[in-house]
Amino acid sequence: MIRWISLVSTAVTLGALTAHVLELPNKLALEGPLWLAIQQHLYRGWGAVIGPFEVAAMVSTWALVLREGARPTLFRPTLLAAMLLSAALAAFFTLNAPVNAALAAWTPSTLPPGWPAYRLRWEAGHALSFALVLTAFLALLGAFFRAMLARALHQAAWPAGAGPGKGNLPSRRRNDTDGK
Numbered sequence: 001m002i003r004w005i006s007l008v009s010t011a012v013t014l015g016a017l018t019a020h021v022l023e024l025p026n027k028l029a030l031e032g033p034l035w036l037a038i039q040q041h042l043y044r045g046w047g048a049v050i051g052p053f054e055v056a057a058m059v060s061t062w063a064l065v066l067r068e069g070a071r072p073t074l075f076r077p078t079l080l081a082a083m084l085l086s087a088a089l090a091a092f093f094t095l096n097a098p099v100n101a102a103l104a105a106w107t108p109s110t111l112p113p114g115w116p117a118y119r120l121r122w123e124a125g126h127a128l129s130f131a132l133v134l135t136a137f138l139a140l141l142g143a144f145f146r147a148m149l150a151r152a153l154h155q156a157a158w159p160a161g162a163g164p165g166k167g168n169l170p171s172r173r174r175n176d177t178d179g180k
Contacts, residue, residue: 002063003144009057010085010137016050017133020126027123032115033108040103058085073146077139084136088129095125
């Protein structure tokens, strides 16, 4: 269940960041008052909707790290994903949140002369977060497929009721491809 929460929360976060990255070239070409209007109106409510998914992705992935500690093939990509998701959240609070706080009080007539630097910082923050979360998502997918493969191999190798710690020696299942 934790793995699904991690994957889905990361996917939702990645979806929002993908939207930001796709908008980036067009938003860099906007004049100040239009850019400000978009920032103040188009993104209203995004934090309340997307923010919990970002936090859930990070927390659930760190929980997975604790769970996968004994399995290096799952631990390493999960640890990488947790660190990347944490870095993405840090990037938001370092790059994006200060811009959001500043522009909340601006109007088209009070737009400061240096507003393009704020725009660039906001866009760069989301582009960086996109790269971090995309890489985290791919690492989580890799760990997910490794876990599914390990589970399938385990189920194929151990008949029902047999296995380590069951007090019996398992016999390998035979099938037509064994050549016997």
